[in-house]
Amino acid sequence: MKTSVKARIAVSVLGLATALTAGAALIPGDRTPSSATAPSRQPAEIPVSAGSLKSAIQALTARLRRLPGDHQAWARLGSAYVQQARLSADPSFYPKAEQALARSAALSPGNFAALTGQASLAAGRHDFAEAVRLAKLSQTANPYGQGAQAVLADAYTQLGRYDEATRAISRMMELRPGVAAFTRASYDAELRGDRTTARRMLEHALDDAFSPDDIAYCRHYLGELALRSGDPRGATEQYRLALKAAPDFTAALAGTARAAALDGRPAEAADLYATVVGRLPLAQYVIEYAEVLVAAGRDPAEQWALLRAQRTLMEAAGVKDDLTWAEFEADHGSPARAVEHAEAEYARNPNVVAADALAWALHRDGRDREALPYARKATATGWRNALFHHHRAEIERSLGRTEESRRSAARARDADPTFSADLPALARFS
Known part of the structure; x- marks a missing residue:
């Protein structure tokens, strides 16, 4: 490998390890969707502006300097770190999340916010059995918290316990029908072969979406459903609308790249993937990029090296993948x-x-x-x-x-x- 290639890989890995200062997206606690570093077979995070995460972490840190006994602020900070790890593809934030959530739990044993955050952290590390255990404890502490149901729905899906996942989604619908519930209901229907219901649930989610980020999230998954159905042009249009709503939503750009590759345009796809991986070097995106480079007649060695480096980071942070x-x-x-x-x-x-x-x-x-x-x-x-x-x-x-x-x-x-x-x-x- 040339020295310049090694240097670029080092920079990419350093970016993974220092992404917190750049910011990513903070998701309200009641959404708790799946991890960006988890298997990519279920809904990803709903995007929020990068500035909101940075501001939230700064505000929480300042508050905890003044009020170190505020268990709710510690829980929120821990959840923010979980989201940071997920959306920056940087698992080094999981230990920070673990410490903050443990502090919240020590200050107020059994508080549902800490339990929900710990459940989400376990899911981010792919320990889905532990995620279920903690989410059930959170549910007991607060039967009306949608966040615990979201974790249960995602974790049960990963554990292959689909009927239990369906029940958790139904409970989400009872508590608060909205984007988080409808998108999970869509994936649940698709797993059972019902694309009509899957699309209808995504349309309900889009109808309920009011922020640009929620709109982008729903458009993105309408694109994913179209692409899985063999309609790359229709998918591309949905991704375009997602990016129109939230230009920094990397998942929609990755979808655009994927659609181009599947539509027989590998060179165009490779250029798009270069931007995607530069922003968010998830293993999924890195592997896709490497395959597209091969299809375009280009050398994928740098991407395989980046993938191996990312694997080392994941293992060091306790992620099982x-x-x-x-x-x-x-x-x-x-x-x-x-x-x-x-x-x-x-x-x-x-x-x-x-x-x-x-x-x-x-x-x-x-x-x-x-x-x-x-x-x-x-x-x-x-x-x-x-x-x-x-x-x-x-x-x-x-x-x-x-x-x-x-x-x-x-x-x-x-x-x-x-x-x-x-x-x-x-x-x-x-």
Whole structure:
């Protein structure tokens, strides 16, 4: 690797480690959506202006200098650090969040704000079982807090406990029907194969949105749904409207890049991804960028090096993410290591995404008979996920199950007529 490339990677890693001073987005406590460093198969954070986070942290820090016994301020500060880690892709803020939330809990044992923040922190670190435990304690302390239900909905989804996730979302609807509840209801419906309801829930969310950030968030997920349905042009229009509402919403720019790549424009996509990764070097975006560079005939080595550096930061901050590395190793590295990661992920979080990752890793490692039961689990909820059905078709074909393979391939085409297995990370964005 050239020295200049090493220097750019060092700068990117330093940016991850110092992102707090630049600011990101502070989300009100009752939204508590999924982590930007968590698996990307559920709604991401609702964006808020960078200045609001910086101002909130400064104000809370100043208040705590004057009133160090204010347990609510400590809880809010801890939650702010959780959001900072999530939206800056910098997990080094999780230890700061842990300290602030522990201080709140020590000052006022059992207070629901600290418990909700700790639950969100556990989810950010991918400890979803612990997130459920803490969110239930928060729910007991305050049965009317929507934040705990949001954590439960997301954590249950990651644990593959879909009926319980649905109940948590229903409770969110009872407490406060709005953007946070409707977007989760949309994803819940999509997991069950009901795209009509999924779209309707997103439209309800958009109707309820009043701030530019909420509008951008809803437009972005309408774009994601369109892209998963094989409509890259329609998706691009939704991303454009998202960026019109909130120009700094990086997820919508990443969606625009993804749509360009899937629409056969890799050079344009690569230029967009350069901006995306420069702003927010999430593992998902880095892998997508590398794949697009390959498709555009360019060298992805710098992105793979950045990905490895990011992995080191995640591990140091206590983030458990075997899913990303299972998928990466299966498609770009060692199938044997992919199996190890996928087995570890599925043991903790037996959801359909982990089942697909394990099935594909086993297939790539030449273990198709072991892979098939997991491929069936991955497609059992009715989710019209073209990649999952493609993986199942390939496993069935390898086992000589010709007719079953044809049916699975047909389901992949029905889910997304534009699907291509040439860019696997882009197909996994859902």
